[in-house]
Amino acid sequence: MSTCTEERARIPDALLARELRAPRYTSYPTALAFKPDFPISDYVNAARLSARCVEPLSLYLHVPFCASNCFYCGCNRIVSRNPDRIAHYVEALIEEIRLKAALIGPARRVEQIHFGGGTPNSLVPSQFGDLLSQLGKRLKLAPADQLELSMEADPRMATPTDVAQWRRLGFNRLSFGVQDIDDQVQLAINRVQSAAQVSLLTEAAREVGFASLNYDLVYGLPKQTLKGFDRTLDFVVDQRPDRVAVFHYAHLPQLFAAQRAIDAATLPALETRLALRNLAHARLTACGYRAIGLDHYALPDDALAQAQGRQALHRNFQGYTTMSGRDVLGFGVSAISQLGRTFSQNERDLAAYLAAVAHHRLPIARGYRQTAEDALRADVIESVMCKGAVDYAEIGQRHAVDAAALFAEERLCLRELDPEQRWLHADERGIAIEADGRHLLRLVAMTFDRHTPRPPA
Ligand code: SF4
Numbered sequence: 001m002s003t004c005t006e007e008r009a010r011i012p013d014a015l016l017a018r019e020l021r022a023p024r025y026t027s028y029p030t031a032l033a034f035k036p037d038f039p040i041s042d043y044v045n046a047a048r049l050s051a052r053c054v055e056p057l058s059l060y061l062h063v064p065f066c067a068s069n070c071f072y073c074g075c076n077r078i079v080s081r082n083p084d085r086i087a088h089y090v091e092a093l094i095e096e097i098r099l100k101a102a103l104i105g106p107a108r109r110v111e112q113i114h115f116g117g118g119t120p121n122s123l124v125p126s127q128f129g130d131l132l133s134q135l136g137k138r139l140k141l142a143p144a145d146q147l148e149l150s151m152e153a154d155p156r157m158a159t160p161t162d163v164a165q166w167r168r169l170g171f172n173r174l175s176f177g178v179q180d181i182d183d184q185v186q187l188a189i190n191r192v193q194s195a196a197q198v199s200l201l202t203e204a205a206r207e208v209g210f211a212s213l214n215y216d217l218v219y220g221l222p223k224q225t226l227k228g229f230d231r232t233l234d235f236v237v238d239q240r241p242d243r244v245a246v247f248h249y250a251h252l253p254q255l256f257a258a259q260r261a262i263d264a265a266t267l268p269a270l271e272t273r274l275a276l277r278n279l280a281h282a283r284l285t286a287c288g289y290r291a292i293g294l295d296h297y298a299l300p301d302d303a304l305a306q307a308q309g310r311q312a313l314h315r316n317f318q319g320y321t322t323m324s325g326r327d328v329l330g331f332g333v334s335a336i337s338q339l340g341r342t343f344s345q346n347e348r349d350l351a352a353y354l355a356a357v358a359h360h361r362l363p364i365a366r367g368y369r370q371t372a373e374d375a376l377r378a379d380v381i382e383s384v385m386c387k388g389a390v391d392y393a394e395i396g397q398r399h400a401v402d403a404a405a406l407f408a409e410e411r412l413c414l415r416e417l418d419p420e421q422r423w424l425h426a427d428e429r430g431i432a433i434e435a436d437g438r439h440l441l442r443l444v445a446m447t448f449d450r451h452t453p454r455p456p457a
Contacts, residue, residue: 011423015440017270020248022442022452024294025385026317027343028378029368029451031336034345038367046342046369047103053340055325056111056142057104060317061093061131062332063115064350065122067157070191071261072179072221072249076334076348077118089332089350090127092357094134096331096346099362101138104329110135111142112323115151121158125165132169144170148323152177152216153201156193160204167208174205175214175245181235182228185221188266195235202239212302213241219276220249222266229276233283243304244289244297245319246280248273277439293320293385294441313386320386333363341370373450376401381445388441390431404428413447 023030050057065086066077080086113135115128123131132149141147150173151166166174180186181195198215205213215236219229236244251267253259268276281291289297290305293313298305307313307322314321316328317336330337333353336345344367347353356363370378376399383390396403414426423437424444433444446452 016274019440019443022446025381025445026315028381033451034343034366034368036366040362040364042342042369043344043364046339050327050339051105051107057108058112058323058328059110060328060330060335061115062335063120063122064118064333066119069258070189071258072189073258074256078350086122092354093131093331095357097134097138100329106140109140109142112148114318117152119154120151121153128169148173155198155201158201163201163204164208172211174210178215179218180221181232184223188222199239214243215241217246218249220273222262224268226275226279237287242299242302244284246295296320311387315382315385341375343368377448380448384445385441388433392430410447
């Protein structure tokens with residue numbers, strides 16, 4: 001692995017800046033290509049076909065409620081603590097589980113269930129219990145020791161007692177949004193949480209036997225400095241979670257209303273953002289974490305690091321995963337499902353979602369059915385994002401095409417990205433990205449994307 005200093009010396013800032021604006025490729029095509037005229041019958045057919053598939057299935061449940069409004073947020077979420085509203089939503093989720101499970105049936109084994117948000121821990125433990133029991137009744141869940149059951153939790157809304165209750169319900173993976181522990185940054189993003197609280201919950205999670213703990217960090221936030229972020233990293237390496245995700249904050253106030261509360265003048269300049277990212281990389285790898293794909297880090301004995309070692313890392317809507325099956329069944333407002341080559345996304349508006357489910361209708365609002373060419377490109381993009389390499393012969397064989405010949409044009413574009421082949425090697429056999437080109441994976445992947453307009457140079 002090359003050092004960060006080498007990376008800065010070899011890769012022009014202009015390329016790194018372009019990369020920060022590229023999609024994260026949790027699917028191909030990305031959700032921006034989904035179409036509102038997607039026929040529900042396509043979903044129904046995909047679900048029925050999927051019932052015969054032997055690959056394991058993942059489930060995603062979206063909980064949109066949050067206690068307050070973090071200014072950097074780009075998620076689909078609703079600021080509300082109203083227990084009646086939350087209870088009503090849980091009932092709707094149960095109805096959606098009934099509708100979707102009736103199509104797939106109990107043949108496919110579910111090996112992964114993830115609660116995301118919003119803030120999943122807006123739900124009380126009994127509500128998680130109700131949802132899990134409905135899922136268990138209607139789908140075939142793997143036995144507890146083989147089921148990955150995870151939740152993104154807001155530390156501000158959790159106590160050690162909650163953590164113990166989640167564990168008793170079967171949760172075995174937990175992710176805490178830490179972002180940055182610096183006071184000034186926390187005030188600027190309207191998310192004040194003490195390091196002591198995160199530490200208390202981390203200890204509680206370890207005591208009750210959570211198998212894996214993740215911290216999310218964000219760089220590029222207002223008022224963020226190298227010195228302050230270094231203190232955050234001191235805290236992280238001291239707590240030693242199994243995984244750390246280091247995400248870039250994309251300031252898009254025209255798209256996300258909450259971000260309009262951020263004074264753009266307080267955002268770190270590009271040079272500082274890149275330095276923050278490099279600092280995280282240097283500190284985490286120096287402390288024994290392995291760099292995983294684009295923006296994750298994991299301790300060597302964590303399943304993600306081991307999967308990367310076996311070249312068995314995959315990508316789904318939640319990011320990097322060890323699950324080989326791509327199919328995900330999404331529940332809740334804005335949740336995305338992938339069944340075979342069919343993507344579908346639920347209504348993004350809560351009222352529209354609740355109305356559809358109240359009328360026992362699938363709450364699907366948009367979707368997309370991959371063509372054979374999309375599936376081929378998706379395979380290449382996943383290989384770039386997960387392995388940092390592409391073998392055209394292997395991929396061509398899977399799709400019964402001559403991939404090297406098909407991607408002649410892309411090869412020329414890749415040469416333009418790195419004419420001197422310092423970090424990117426692209427020829428008719430495939431692609432190899434050196435370790436210090438890791439932060440450009442999305443830009444390489446984007447070369448194969450026929451749906452997303454290129455970010456300006
Ligand atoms: S960042 Fe997370 S907790 Fe904050 S508003 Fe967004 S979804 Fe809610």
